[in-house]
Amino acid sequence: MDSMTSLSDIYKCVVENCVKEYDLSDTARDIWLDPLKPVKMEGNTFVLATDIEFKRDTLNNLYVPYIEEQFKNVLGVPIKVKIIVDSSITADKPSISNLINAEPVNETVGEINNKITYTFDNFIVGPSNNLAFVAAKTVAKKQYDKFNPLFIYGDSGLGKTHLLSAIQNEMQKNYPGINIIYIPAETFTNEFLHSISTKTVEQFDEKYRSADALLIDDIQFIAGKDQTEEKFFHIFNELYNQNKAIVLTSDRPAKEIKSISDRLRTRFSSGLIADVKPPEYETRLAIIQRKAELLNFNISDEVIDYIATKLKSNIRQIEGVITKLNALYMVSQMKTTIAVAQSVIKDVVTDHQPIPITVDKIISEVAKIYNIDPDEMRSQRRTANISQARKVAIYVIQDVTGLPYEAIGQEFNGRDHSTVVYAIKSVKEEMERDSSFRSVVEDIIKNVKTSQ
Helix, strand or coil: CCCCCHHHHHHHHHHHHHHHHHHCCCHHHHHHHHCCCEEEEEEEECCCCCCCHHHHHHHHHHHHHHHHHHHHHHHHCCCCEEEEECCCCCCCCCCCCHHCCCCCCCCCHHHHHCCCCCCCCCCCCCCHHHHHHHHHHHCCCCCCCHHCEEECCCCCCCHHHHHHHHHHHHHHHHHHCEEEEEHHHHHHHHHHHHHHHHHCHHHHHHHCCCCCCEEEECHHHHHHHHHHHHHHHHHHHHHCCCCCEEEEECCCCCHHHCCCHHHHHHHHCCCCCEECCHHHHHHHHHHHHHHHHHCCCCCCCCHHHHHHHHHHCCCHHHHHHHHHHHHHHHHHHHCCCCHHHHHHHHHHHCCCHHHHHHHHHHHHHHHHCCCCCHHHCCCCCCCCCHHHHHHHHHHHHHHHHCCCHHHHHCCCCCCCHHHHHHHHHHHHHCCCCCCHHHHHHHHHHHHHHHHH
């Protein structure tokens, strides 16, 4: 338990949980979580080290509550996190200044998913995802003429990102020198905004229009962002007319993406639409067995059957249970029984909250109160009514979900950290001054929580 390997393994599980549960961006993970160094564990206190006081203070203010919650999920007991400053630490991740000033780059699978190489060989195929799997393999062989673009949709945690990564890996292996861009829609948006602020839009256009294959994850993220939609529309058309491969993933069908323009929705639907559904029992069995093999974790057939029977809708939940069972075994040598699995499943299912759905619901609830369209809150409009509604929505999102300020800002067309802080402060002050306003906000919070 006191070996650095064990501490590092535990903390690695905690970071993975934080990223999944709170939808943390790659940048947030790279700057704040990954560079922390496990030092020791004394009783129920886990000590982590960072290199400067600024990072320690920011971590204490924004991230420690989330880290502590996931330590409890991984180890099963409350853990107090203490962060110390050790100037001798040399970060193995990009520095804050480097990340802020960096030029947009063509991300690779290794940069986005440095934990595992996603391939078609390690994708578990079943009736729930067979069409998406076959279509993705066809694209990787450059035989996509009849269904370009390929639009893959399904709930979070069902393997869409795995398929995108597999396409890129297969293409790079079979077609050396091919120019593939694989990027989350959030990063695409941020790069575009960066190009505007730095007057490098021409270079941005050249980067994307020269792609041989464009793979965009979570394309629904650009909905309601007018400038980004306009830019993506023209890039899409140029690549499509050149017969370049275009693969998009989303958490819903194109026709159900709110606020996206009709011309983009039409283009998204013009090729092949393939959905990925929750895995069937046999597929779930195979997923559990595969995850256990990757962890070198022995687990009995009866426990595998129990997990596959209880968890039916989310591959990440299934993998999370196996990860936690393995962590418990590493820490305490606790035998993995059905009773232990039952306890872990209860924690995972109870604690899991689909944050993206919660955010949309909060914004819709506030929009009803203020009699405005939900999309107006995500826009740049600043009329008094819309601005007030936006502030209330930001406050309620932070109260209900506990999302980091950066993530909340992204929900409102990429607003920065200071804007979110100001909105929350303004609502708090008004609640203190005006009891009727406080009642309205508290009712919204109650309605959202009650309906989950």
